[in-house]
Amino acid sequence: MTKIRYSLGVDLGGTSIKIGIVSESGKIKKRLTLETHAEAGPEAVVQQIKKGIHKILKNNDRPIEGIGIGSPGLVTSKKGIVHNPPNFPGWDVLPLGNIIKKEFKTNVFVENDANAAAVGELIFGAGQGFDDYVMITLGTGVGGGIVFNKKLFKGSTGAAGEIGHLKIKSDGIKCKCGGTGCLEAYTGINYLIKIVSERLKNNQSLLNEWVNSGEHNLTPKLIHEAALKGDEFALGIINEVGFNVGSGLSSVVNVLDITNIIIGGGVAGFGKFLFDPLTKTLRENVMATMRERICVKPAKLKNNAGIKGASGLVFYKM
Amino acid sequence: MTKIRYSLGVDLGGTSIKIGIVSESGKIKKRLTLETHAEAGPEAVVQQIKKGIHKILKNNDRPIEGIGIGSPGLVTSKKGIVHNPPNFPGWDVLPLGNIIKKEFKTNVFVENDANAAAVGELIFGAGQGFDDYVMITLGTGVGGGIVFNKKLFKGSTGAAGEIGHLKIKSDGIKCKCGGTGCLEAYTGINYLIKIVSERLKNNQSLLNEWVNSGEHNLTPKLIHEAALKGDEFALGIINEVGFNVGSGLSSVVNVLDITNIIIGGGVAGFGKFLFDPLTKTLRENVMATMRERICVKPAKLKNNAGIKGASGLVFYKM
Numbered sequence: 001m002t003k004i005r006y007s008l009g010v011d012l013g014g015t016s017i018k019i020g021i022v023s024e025s026g027k028i029k030k031r032l033t034l035e036t037h038a039e040a041g042p043e044a045v046v047q048q049i050k051k052g053i054h055k056i057l058k059n060n061d062r063p064i065e066g067i068g069i070g071s072p073g074l075v076t077s078k079k080g081i082v083h084n085p086p087n088f089p090g091w092d093v094l095p096l097g098n099i100i101k102k103e104f105k106t107n108v109f110v111e112n113d114a115n116a117a118a119v120g121e122l123i124f125g126a127g128q129g130f131d132d133y134v135m136i137t138l139g140t141g142v143g144g145g146i147v148f149n150k151k152l153f154k155g156s157t158g159a160a161g162e163i164g165h166l167k168i169k170s171d172g173i174k175c176k177c178g179g180t181g182c183l184e185a186y187t188g189i190n191y192l193i194k195i196v197s198e199r200l201k202n203n204q205s206l207l208n209e210w211v212n213s214g215e216h217n218l219t220p221k222l223i224h225e226a227a228l229k230g231d232e233f234a235l236g237i238i239n240e241v242g243f244n245v246g247s248g249l250s251s252v253v254n255v256l257d258i259t260n261i262i263i264g265g266g267v268a269g270f271g272k273f274l275f276d277p278l279t280k281t282l283r284e285n286v287m288a289t290m291r292e293r294i295c296v297k298p299a300k301l302k303n304n305a306g307i308k309g310a311s312g313l314v315f316y317k318m
Numbered sequence: 319m320t321k322i323r324y325s326l327g328v329d330l331g332g333t334s335i336k337i338g339i340v341s342e343s344g345k346i347k348k349r350l351t352l353e354t355h356a357e358a359g360p361e362a363v364v365q366q367i368k369k370g371i372h373k374i375l376k377n378n379d380r381p382i383e384g385i386g387i388g389s390p391g392l393v394t395s396k397k398g399i400v401h402n403p404p405n406f407p408g409w410d411v412l413p414l415g416n417i418i419k420k421e422f423k424t425n426v427f428v429e430n431d432a433n434a435a436a437v438g439e440l441i442f443g444a445g446q447g448f449d450d451y452v453m454i455t456l457g458t459g460v461g462g463g464i465v466f467n468k469k470l471f472k473g474s475t476g477a478a479g480e481i482g483h484l485k486i487k488s489d490g491i492k493c494k495c496g497g498t499g500c501l502e503a504y505t506g507i508n509y510l511i512k513i514v515s516e517r518l519k520n521n522q523s524l525l526n527e528w529v530n531s532g533e534h535n536l537t538p539k540l541i542h543e544a545a546l547k548g549d550e551f552a553l554g555i556i557n558e559v560g561f562n563v564g565s566g567l568s569s570v571v572n573v574l575d576i577t578n579i580i581i582g583g584g585v586a587g588f589g590k591f592l593f594d595p596l597t598k599t600l601r602e603n604v605m606a607t608m609r610e611r612i613c614v615k616p617a618k619l620k621n622n623a624g625i626k627g628a629s630g631l632v633f634y635k636m
Contacts (some may be wrong), residue, residue, distance in 0.1 A: 156577060157575055159605060162573060162575075170562060178602060181604040245499070247488035254483045255481060255574070257477040284498075287483060
């Protein structure tokens with residue numbers, strides 16, 4: 001009998017820490033969730049991570065090859081240094097990898113969460129057949145990870161892949177990153193909902209009915225439901241998101257000559273309504289020699305993508 | 319006495335072929351120019367290249383380590399295959415590297431001209447101190463080359479670095495590449511001159527006087543001269559070019575985490591008027607962790623940059 005390999009994945013989020021033991025085929029064998037306690041500072045967060053890992057390892061008899069951690073913020077060096085994750089007050093710089101390694105005496109690999117998601121798709125998901133691809137995650141933030149020759153492309157310091165902050169309108173909306181016209185400022189969920197709310201004031205849509213009834217909040221899911229019912233306004237909004245993401249991705253494709261795209265995150269739930277205009281815009285905007293090669297796929301990892309991506313770091317690095 | 323190394327550089331352009339024998343310190347020891355005869359088809363162009371190389375090698379007693387060729391169009395594989403260079407009718411696909419290698423029995427290295435320019439700066443110019451940088455050439459076309467870990471980053475097929483075709487306004491001007499809102503459609507010389515001509519109709523400027531006198535054509539150089547005389551219109555135009563290039567480059571920096579930028583090409587001649595707003599816009603639009611590292615330099619190779627870049631390919635590859 002072939003021995004099955006296992007690793008432990010830690011998905012560090014601003015609100016919760018999700019931990020799982022994952023097999024090399026991507027099955028979660030055990031999982032738990034703890035509060036992050038981000039507001040209590042980095043010491044408290046580290047204690048929560050340690051507590052969670054100890055708990056999940058208790059009575060575990062599967063051999064664990066290592067621990068992978070997906071973290072917000074910039075992650076540098078082999079020490080797994082995490083720099084100033086957004087929404088983690090008082091953090092500054094912390095060698096999270098080394099701290100966890102010392103506690104558990106095993107291999108520890110830390111990556112930015114968007115990079116971990118890209119690795120998750122490489123090891124377990126939609127990236128398995130590709131040598132090169134760009135992964136974009138359309139959520140509250142718009143993140144990205146670049147895989148080239150089956151390796152993460154990390155740039156000079158590890159911060160590469162900030163696709164959410166490429167500019168689609170140089171004189172457009174101000175983004176909270178400080179820049180102007182960022183893709184995230186048009187398609188990040190909070191920004192998108194704000195734009196849609198504003199436009200609903202002067203447009204007819206099922207969304208007005210549903211939201212005004214007091215029974216629904218305006219969410220990407222609600223917009224999708226309206227689109228499924230043929231609501232022109234909702235269809236127009238999703239079409240516009242597809243155009244904006246497609247235009248932004250065309251810049252990435254033209255600069256990197258990487259033509260495989262994997263799309264994840266909640267906004268990817270718009271499905272065909274999103275993917276069709278996105279792919280069309282992308283094809284129209286890349287160089288002629290790249291056009292035929294364009295291949296856009298939805299991410300395969302949905303629930304637990306964070307845990308799987310983090311645990312994938314172990315199989316990827318070892 | 320240490321032996322000096324030499325290589326031969328071929329700068330293949332749509333109108334002329336420039337060939338030079340270059341020392342490893344970047345000195346051109348001998349040079350000549352021939353017509354390309356692009357309109358006569360690929361056979362004729364190859365004959366011109368061979369003729370030129372034979373001519374420059376006649377009575378040459380310097381030991382040549384190899385031949386480097388910078389070519390328009392996409393260049394792939396070790397055979398130096400050149401794909402459909404723009405303005406070379408009837409070309410399709412040609413293994414230019416192998417053809418020249420067979421004729422001259424020496425090492426031959428072919429790269430896209432923008433990549434050759436980036437290598438030229440690496441070997442002889444402003445890139446010498448950098449591990450990673452993005453080179454952008456602001457000319458009739460807007461081209462780019464990416465150097466990462468002192469190597470060209472070429473992407474999946476060799477076409478990476480098409481910085482001229484990243485989008486700065488997703489719903490903006492149509493570009494001849496087929497895309498919309500490309501950086502080149504705002505800053506490529508022909509596009510720029512067209513935009514400026516149009517605006518001059520409704521603006522006061524020294525440029526109107528000079529052009530209407532019949533003694534001057536509207537060129538980037540003339541715009542620079544007006545700016546040097548304090549002409550507000552000309553200053554505004556250059557400022558806008560700086561903003562557009564800075565915004566576009568911020569997308570590249572955010573995606574690649576490469577923060578060193580080298581700027582070449584005729585439009586770079588705008589000097590400080592260009593570099594100041596460009597650098598300011600770039601700093602304002604990159605991620606906070608990258609901001610301090612931003613370093614913008616003018617290209618060092620000016621005249622004969624094409625020959626030097628091509629000859630640099632030999633020292634770079636061997």
